[in-house]
Amino acid sequence: MSILYTNIPPLRTQNGKDNFRDKFSDYIKQADSVEIATGYVSQDALEMLDKCVADYDINHIRLIVGMYYIEGMPENIYNTLVRMNKKWRDRSVGEIDIVCTFRYHGKCYLFSCNGKPFAGVIGSANLGAISLNAQTRRQYEVSVNIEDKNNLTELQEHIRELTDKCSKVISDVPNIPLVRQENLKLKNVEHVDRINSDEIATYKRHLTGPTIEIPLKVPKDHNDPKLRGSNINVCYAKGRKREWWETEIVNSKKISGLPGYPEYKKPFMVITDDGWKFEAWTCGDNNKNFYSKDDLKIMGYWLKGRLVAAGIVKPIDHVEDDKDFKGLITEKMLKQYGKTTLSLTKTTQKTKNEHGDLLDVWVLSFLPKQLKED
Structure with missing residues (x-):
């Protein structure tokens, strides 16, 4: 187990210390199965995750999203999740689940190969942290990676319980409250x-x-x-x-x-x-x-x-x-x-x-x- 920092000045990642984004990238390249439970997501990160699934031949992917069912989901996130869920299910590689019973604010990442988990990450980093954008470049996260067999088994069981007892596939969840995204393209346009x-x-x-x-x-x-x-x-x-x-x-x-x-x-x-x-x-x-x-x-x-x-x-x-x-x-x-x-x-x-x-x-x-x- 080691601490995963964020490489943001003035707290640059020092020599010998790992950061979350690099560790996620290393693990997903080695995995054939990935399970993620997170509170929030971003559109950039979702598109990046989808690309990783294709580029690294991931044959099983499960993404569990925990905060939106009660709080309301931005419509761009909803449409992206629906589109990705259909794509993954059509290819029989995985699905996207929504936690419906409570606000789930955990951030868990489990990586497996040949049916056995080999690494995990838990901490403060939502899925958005895997993608560099204006927000994540200035948002500091701290996590830890797990490679101990017993801890990995416990994390795997937690994700399984979250899936079985608290979540539903997004396509089976009716009436998710959506939050309209403001269109600012007309801002400062002449004649408007x-x-x-x-x-x-x-x-x-x-x-x-x-x-x-x-x-x-x-x-x-x-x-x-x-x-x-x-x-x-x-x-x-x-x-x-x-x-x-x-x-x-x-x-x-x-x-x-x-x-x-x-x-x-x-x-x-x-x-x-x-x-x-x-x-x-x-x-x-x-x-x-x-x-x-x-x-x-x-x-x-x-x-x-x-x-x-x-x-x-x-x-x-x-x-x-x-x-x-x-x-x-x-x-x-x-x-x-x-x-x-x-x-x-x-x-x-x-x-x-x-x-x-x-x-x-x-x-x-x-x-x-x-x-x-x-």
């Missing part, structure tokens, strides 16, 4: 203003007419060649080079012909469910195009930014190099997010734009079904 929750509530008290549900036309999955270059995936269209954030929403006649649909080329102000304010309009043949008026990226920053904040997709810097369509938005991804349409509702209110023009106000929502309004 921030409004507070009281202002949002005021506009919602003045809704009028039916809500128009605008379907987001996307491919079913990454293998579906249809709609790869249209609507919210217009950046993948052939022709001129576009940024990943550019978004054009093209409606069918069935939608554009609905009573109360916005008038042709008559700008209106959009108030979003998460507190952003920008101009939009409808235009094009049959009045089918629904855009953010001043910049196509504004709608993308809002809509795609929600998916990025929720851990559904990562933005692509150079779309022309994305040959595997990793940044493509699919129906499967929208369903995981919890909403496949935009909800647009007119209000009786009016507001002035930056030029002093008086515009109608509409409320635009992309709030997932499993999340409650603030």
Whole structure:
């Protein structure tokens, strides 16, 4: 047994002393089975763990997450955990469990090979500590490693009891309380203003007419060649080079012909469910195009930014190099997010734009079904 420090100045790891991140890396490279029980996780660490499972041919992985069922789980963490759990179970290598009986704040790591545990780590380090980011670079953790057979057996039994008595596979846990992740991509963007929750509530008290549900036309999955270059995936269209954030929403006649649909080329102000304010309009043949008026990226920053904040997709810097369509938005991804349409509702209110023009106000929502309004 030895103490595992954290290599952060001014408490740099001295010669001959181990740190948690290096020890974790050494052990997982030797293991074919890994079991982890932790209070919290981070998205970076989850992605790193998933990569380790693939790179080091881990044939059994169990991750137990202990604090979120009672406290609430960030939606990006939830979506990442669901996606990884499905991937691991489809490959028959493991699963992700959620502690449902109490707040579990332990941090236990058990590494085995050929059916026998050979090392373990316990201490203060949540799973996020395996990944270097702005937070972990300045967060000091202390742990100890275990290689004694009796202690390893005891740790193995603890994890087994936690699994059998206190946890369920995440796919079998209904109604996990989710915490919405704030999309800050529109912060300081020209032609966009921030409004507070009281202002949002005021506009919602003045809704009028039916809500128009605008379907987001996307491919079913990454293998579906249809709609790869249209609507919210217009950046993948052939022709001129576009940024990943550019978004054009093209409606069918069935939608554009609905009573109360916005008038042709008559700008209106959009108030979003998460507190952003920008101009939009409808235009094009049959009045089918629904855009953010001043910049196509504004709608993308809002809509795609929600998916990025929720851990559904990562933005692509150079779309022309994305040959595997990793940044493509699919129906499967929208369903995981919890909403496949935009909800647009007119209000009786009016507001002035930056030029002093008086515009109608509409409320635009992309709030997932499993999340409650603030």
